[in-house]
Amino acid sequence: MASPLLINVAELLRRAGSIREVDRQIEADVFEFADSRIVAGSQVDVALTLEALSDGIVVHGTLGAEWNFECRRCLRPLTGRAEVEVQELYQAVISDPDAYPITGEQLDLLEMARQNVLLAVPLAPLCRTDCPGLCPQCGADLQTASCSCSRAERDDRWSALDALRTDES
Ligand SMILES: [Zn+2]
Ligand SMILES: [Zn+2]
Secondary structure (H helix, E strand, O other): OOOOOEEEOHHHHHOOOOEEEEEEEEEHHHHOOOOOOEOOOOEEEEEEEEEEEOOEEEEEEEEEEEEEEEOOOOOOEEEEEEEEEEEEEEEOOOOOOOOEEEEOOEEEOHHHHHHHHHHHOOOOOOOOOOOOOEOOOOOOEOOOOOOOOOOOOOOHHHHHHHHHHHHHO
16 A cells, blocks of 8 residues: 655755755554554554755654553553654755655655654553552552452451462472
């Protein structure tokens, strides 16, 4: 499938200083994120300005995407929106090792956008900074439930079991 973010930049390349805006909403599926954190079927907002330099085109603006994940402590489902500011260079003749290519007077924003969105999506979110998480013994969600487990003094039944285990070894 042709990239929906393939932009013809012939005009821009002729005149340094000229500008082109790209404002689109693109289906997340098109990016092939292969990352379950990106909400399937959601839209990625692309609001970029392309600006011609003498040796390339600088692309700057913002990308926005919806994500869903779970709290790293209590596994509660979370959703959010990642907004990322980008500033990237495209060049027909690559002189900057970080530059993306301009090929045949066209540049493709898709891969650049894909990489930047993935970097902006949280890797280990928390539902709140002081989330107490789950009880390591009974699995109770300590944010909504208090359990009778105590991490210091354990239940007698468990002590008995421990004693048994020690005998066996
Ligand atoms: Zn949590
Ligand atoms: Zn517990």
